[in-house]
Amino acid sequence: MTRQLEPMPTDWRRALAVVAHPDDLEYGCAAAVAGWTDEGREVAYLLVTRGEAGIDTIAPSACAPLREREQRASAEAVGVSSVEFLDHRDGVIEYGTALRRDIAAAVRRHRPELLITLNHRDTWGAVAWNTPDHRAVGRATLDAAGDAGNRWIFPELGLEPWDGVRWVAVAGTDRPTHAVDATPGFERSVRSLLAHRTYIEVLTDEDPEAYCRTFLAGTTGAAAERFGGRPAVAFEVFPR
Ligand SMILES: [Zn+2]
Numbered sequence: 697m698t699r700q701l702e703p704m705p706t707d708w709r710r711a712l713a714v715v716a717h718p719d720d721l722e723y724g725c726a727a728a729v730a731g732w733t734d735e736g737r738e739v740a741y742l743l744v745t746r747g748e749a750g751i752d753t754i755a756p757s758a759c760a761p762l763r764e765r766e767q768r769a770s771a772e773a774v775g776v777s778s779v780e781f782l783d784h785r786d787g788v789i790e791y792g793t794a795l796r797r798d799i800a801a802a803v804r805r806h807r808p809e810l811l812i813t814l815n816h817r818d819t820w821g822a823v824a825w826n827t828p829d830h831r832a833v834g835r836a837t838l839d840a841a842g843d844a845g846n847r848w849i850f851p852e853l854g855l856e857p858w859d860g861v862r863w864v865a866v867a868g869t870d871r872p873t874h875a876v877d878a879t880p881g882f883e884r885s886v887r888s889l890l891a892h893r894t895y896i897e898v899l900t901d902e903d904p905e906a907y908c909r910t911f912l913a914g915t916t917g918a919a920a921e922r923f924g925g926r927p928a929v930a931f932e933v934f935p936r
Contacts, residue, residue: 701875701922701930704728705863708809710738714799714837716789716829718747718767720814722889724915725867726774728929730881730888733775740778741771742802744795744833749786751898756786762894770891774884778806791832796840797853799833803844804855811864812931813837821870830868838864841936865931872930875923878916882927885912 711732715721721729721741729739747763748756764781771779782798789795803811816834819825843849845859865874878885889908890896896904916927923930 698922700924701872701919701928702933704865704874704876704931704933705810708737708862710740710806710808711810711812712740712742712802712806712808713812714742714744714802714833714840715814716744716827716833717750717786718743718763718770719750719889719892719895720830721812721867722770722885722892723868723911724814725812725929726770726888727878727881727885727912727916728876728931729776730774730884731876731878734880738778739774739776740806740808741767741776741780742799743767743779743781744784744789744798745786745829746781746783747786747895751895753898754894763892766892766894770888773888773891774881787829789829789832791835795832795836796843797850799836799840800843800850801853801855803840803861804853804858807858807860809860809862811837811841811861813864813866815868816866817869817871819870820868834866838866838934862936864934864936866934867929867931869932871932872919872922874933875919875928875930877923878912878919878927878929882912882916 746760748760813834841861847857919928919930
């Protein structure tokens with residue numbers, strides 16, 4: 697029998713989600729975020745790029761502000777008002793101390809107990825290769841949880857250390873350990889993904905809403921067999 701996923705920890709108030717691109721959170725996590733903000737928890741988003749290299753038919757200079765607008769609307773659909781962008785370059789994010797420093801700075805400012813990020817591993821499972829941006833941001837976020845708590849790492853930021861991150865939860869890995877019931881936030885997660893309308897209209901000929909609904913029902917439904925039959929958002933949780 698496959699091992700069941702544990703319910704996500706609930707004894708926290710603030711989360712910070714750190715991902716590479718606009719839409720990374722909407723392709724999986726947003727239903728969980730909607731449930732959390734309903735419960736009165738604070739969730740903030742940190743986007744490492746503006747996703748300016750994400751649409752083949754739109755040049756980066758026009759794409760960046762458009763994707764930023766769509767990301768802010770996506771966040772609003774699930775109760776998130778704090779959305780920040782770091783302006784690393786889409787497609788060529790470099791893993792390294794500059795990225796760790798930027799993420800640690802955000803952790804010190806937001807002081808979250810829970811950090812969320814996207815798959816840091818080489819593949820999505822089997823032979824589906826992950827992108828270099830996701831790997832870099834996922835790994836740097838896992839690292840930044842510790843960096844943020846050490847006052848002698850990145851002292852030039854001039855920010856008080858924050859050693860209060862208790863878990864880093866990674867979405868989209870093939871080794872999930874925990875899950876959140878997706879049902880209460882599901883409809884808003886569809887709205888949230890649908891807010892990336894320009895991106896989706898270029899990606900598929902399907903009706904955008906039908907595309908979003910089918911995609912999210914598929915991913916949350918896949919986790920259900922390991923979560924008591926309930927559609928769920930799954931995470932690989934690294935406790936600290
Ligand atoms: Zn992405």
